[in-house]
Amino acid sequence: RWEIQLSMSIETQRPTIAEIDLGALRSNFRVLRAVAAHGELMVVVKADAYGHGAVTVARALLDEGCRHFGVATLDEARELREAGIRTRVYLQAGFFAEQVAEIVALDLTPFVFEVSMLGLLDRAAASAARNDFPIHVKIDSGATRLGVMPADIPDLIQAVRSASAVRLEGVCTLLANAGDPKSPITDAQLGVFNKAIETLKAAGMRPSVIHVANSAALVLRYDSHFNLARPGLAIYGLPPVAAVRERVELRPVMTFKTRLMQIKRAPAGSGVGYGHTFVAPRESLIGVLPVGYADGYRRGLQHGGEVIVRGARAPVVGAVSMDLTTIDVTDIAGASVGDEVILWGESGNEVISVNDVARLAQTISYEMLCTVGKRVPRVIRS
Missing domain, CATH: 3.20.20.10 (Alanine racemase)
Structure with a gap:
């Protein structure tokens, strides 16, 4: 059973959600x-x-x-x-x-x-x-x-x-x-x-x-x-240190997810995002996600960040901006607009822990969780 904490239907809510x-x-x-x-x-x-x-x-x-x-x-x-x-x-x-x-x-x-x-x-x-x-x-x-x-x-x-x-x-x-x-x-x-x-x-x-x-x-x-x-x-569901994970079995409560909004073919040499901090080394498929640092997805994740699309990992490329993030889906077979994208959580055999995301962002998981923005609907799975 699902419950949405905001007065909106699942069809009209933002595609970026925190599933609880x-x-x-x-x-x-x-x-x-x-x-x-x-x-x-x-x-x-x-x-x-x-x-x-x-x-x-x-x-x-x-x-x-x-x-x-x-x-x-x-x-x-x-x-x-x-x-x-x-x-x-x-x-x-x-x-x-x-x-x-x-x-x-x-x-x-x-x-x-x-x-x-x-x-x-x-x-x-x-x-x-x-x-x-x-x-x-x-x-x-x-x-x-x-x-x-x-x-x-x-x-x-x-x-x-x-x-x-x-x-x-x-x-x-x-x-x-x-x-x-x-x-x-x-x-x-x-x-x-x-x-x-x-x-x-x-x-x-x-x-x-x-x-x-x-x-x-x-x-x-x-x-x-x-x-x-x-x-x-x-x-x-997050162990504060590895020794805790070794002694008790905890289950992450929050999955942070969004959906692919656009996919575009970028020729080799194309700059992506603010400052062209990423330049496509080959002809690439660049996916655009409706999530950014205003939602709690940190700017630092442009350096080594990954998401899960269709059960496979895709790298974050280019600068994470306030409202949008770009990923490289060139190697994701069949990637399509509307596909679910896991920012942290589990999909298929792939898991991205918020602890790992926090390390990339040079912070701690506490801060990552607490700064998931208020404009992100919490969708409750009971």
Whole structure:
């Protein structure tokens, strides 16, 4: 069954689409939940679920029993609440003082990264007649990003003791190098984090939720398993590092595809695209695709990029422009206008991983997924 997230028919939509496979999404959730010693996952749906559609992903995983979702911004949290998502939503990437009232009103669980923010949340919760508002404290264990520094934990303890309306439910941290299972950086961070937990317990505080593991750590570092994990990229079927792929079977959720719009015969010596960065060395068939960097298909892919046409690979040639990309289909037997073209995904025996595309574009798969443009319809396969 297919569903289109925009109010248009399949005949009138853009030929460039991001196909979202909810079966793959559910499979990845089950695989990762089985890996977790505690069995609980906070699925990260920030940045519109890494370009996959936050509301769509959350609704699908609610049916799988997911009870925790993580977002980065207040706007992202508001979108989930307005869509009827009533389970736990965690605000991971910080907030400002003027946002605390809405955090309480939306019943979010914020990651508190500064001691002063705890008092602001306490007052906002009290004003809303909440006397047991849960918060999670983020410890900076060595990533040097948002988080309470270990030296400030005594002040944090005092702030928690002084609070009347908030409750210290959880403690977490960010691992800076979880992709390397033998990283001394991770060893040191876990040491700092565990010491912080002991300090809190010695002060009579017993956080009931402790979470550290991201996608890589969930699979590679069992010493980072507490009673909640925060997978992001792996939920969407992409291993953040090769070692993850070797240990769990993940299925990519997004296929980025378009269709051949025009094919033209170009004599040898013809320049292609802006700047004639490609000159045909032979008489060639040049295919024109209605996709460009405004859709998230990066300019850097003119250097070594490939797509799949009729189950075979065809090279990207010439500059990727804002709206159009050109490929060489000379060696693709029977290539025709209207043919499906896989930008990343699988067709026949050929697979182009977004990880490989990202390396060519000199970036990471996270950015490739997140920058698939809003003008690209998401077509849902359930």
